[in-house]
Amino acid sequence: MELAIALLLGIVQGLTEWLPVSSSGHLVIFEHISDVHPPLFFNIALHLGTLLAAGWLLRADIAGALRATPGALRALRSGTADPDERTVQLVLLASIPTAIIGFSFDALASGWLASLQITGVGLLVTAGVLWASRGRGGTLDVASIPLFVGLWMGLAQGLAVLPGLSRSGLTIAAGMAAGMRPVAAARLSFLMSMPAILGATALELLQEREGALAGVAPAEFLLGMAAAALTGFLALRWLLALVKQQRFHWFAPYCGLVGLIILSLSL
Secondary structure (H helix, E strand, C coil): CCHHHHHHHHHHHHHHHHCCCCHHHHHHHHHHHHCCCCCHHHHHHHHHHHHHHHHHHCHHHHHHHHHHHHHHHHHHHHCCCCHHHHHHHHHHHHHHHHHHHHHHHHHHCHHHHHCHHHHHHHHHHHHHHHHHCCCCCCCECHHHCCCHHHHHHHHHHHHCCCCCCCHHHHHHHHHHHCCECHHHHHHHHHHHHHHHHHHHHHHHHHHCHHHCCCCCCHHHHHHHHHHHHHHHHHHHHHHHHHHHCCCHHHHHHHHHHHHHHHHHHHC
């Protein structure tokens, strides 16, 4: 793989992983157009880059959640929790439907994950969800939302395994629909995504561990990861600003237009 392709893929991954436009959908489109199929280990490098971006931006939230983890498990029995403990509880609950749906699609409908038609439909659904979210959002923070919101957002995150369905778009919209402040829903969405991305990456690596290192040069690995980390950080900052300004739905026309083009070309 050429360095220019590694750089391009890193930039695309960094932007689409966090912006509500579906990174998996764009990967499917890219592979159909270019006939380039990045090696597994290179894809892992891109995911590590985007995780580094989120980890740095949310470092205070992550540190608080790690410190609060033992207390969060005890608080499940007592029913009272501080904001950091409630964050841990919500992330753990979200991981349940996400894992169940992810494993189910991997075992029963893996062919859908590379379908151009599914990608087009998924982008249209994402456009509809984003447009419907305009003006929504309540006043609730993490500490004041009920625990079932974690399952609700985890369900949205699990469905986003389908290409074209944006994980960040669906989960932030789900949190806003449950009455969360838009920025609070966005930050919780990013935190929920981190174990999901790590779990999906580990599953891929276990399934294809024999060929995971094939076809990857160190320069491609480092360039792709660095590009994904830098663009991912900038995308996260921009998305948080847009969510705060009630402009989350700005991405709906783009998703709708790309979805219609992909469907028309594939049919």
